[in-house]
Amino acid sequence: MTMKKKLSLKESAELLKILKDRFEKNSNRHEGIEWNKVQAKLESNPEKLWSLNEMEQTGGEPDVVNYDKNTDEYTFYDCSAESPKARRSLCYDRQALDTRKENKPKNNVEDVAAAMGITLLSESEYRELQKLGNFDTKTSSWIETPAEIRKLGGAIFADFRYGNVFIYHNGAESYYAARGFRGALKV
Known part of the structure; x- marks a missing residue:
């Protein structure tokens, strides 16, 4: 049995709202990074969005912490106050x-x-x-x-x-x- 690694449209929308709210509340973690570009990248990578949901569901509170121009990649870390x-x-x-x-x-x-x-x-x-x-x-x-x-x-x-x-x-x-x-x- 292979595990489904894609969220439903509703699950995706709910997670993107959580991530956007966290992004806006913690702007010190990602100065110079624009949410709309992060969201577009996430929407075009449903398996990565699934992984972020796993991070969220286990208490990790993932947030963007870096953007690498050379690889065009955003990096998320678990940013929960304590270990998830x-x-x-x-x-x-x-x-x-x-x-x-x-x-x-x-x-x-x-x-x-x-x-x-x-x-x-x-x-x-x-x-x-x-x-x-x-x-x-x-x-x-x-x-x-x-x-x-x-x-x-x-x-x-x-x-x-x-x-x-x-x-x-x-x-x-x-x-x-x-x-x-x-x-x-x-x-």
Whole structure:
């Protein structure tokens, strides 16, 4: 069974209204970017609009944070104040989930992100996000882990405390109620 990755006209209209309202309320995140151009790009990419809806439905509050003139792409990040609530209590990847013996989490961040059509924020993207506000002041978010760290059994996560971004490590099989993940989507 393949999953439908297209919204109905009604769902699309509702999501575009939510995104436009958020865009207008948070103009500091995307100075110089015009909503009508973002909307046109979204309307011509229904699968990307579907992914943004997945981000929205899981509590991510996606918003435009960048436009790349060279690739003609807008970048959306999860901009919820805390790590998206419906994406918490997940270990890092399939390998970590498979090797965990007891009290397995329901899933892992890499598989959930892939199913949503988004990518995990990298460390540099996470730091860029933090320039737009204070995110993860009570929670933390798994971020893309370099292969050399993952090969040793670890994974990295980040948060914002004491006026600073902190990058930490943990075993990839760990999971916590206050740790989720933030995603990025290029349209």
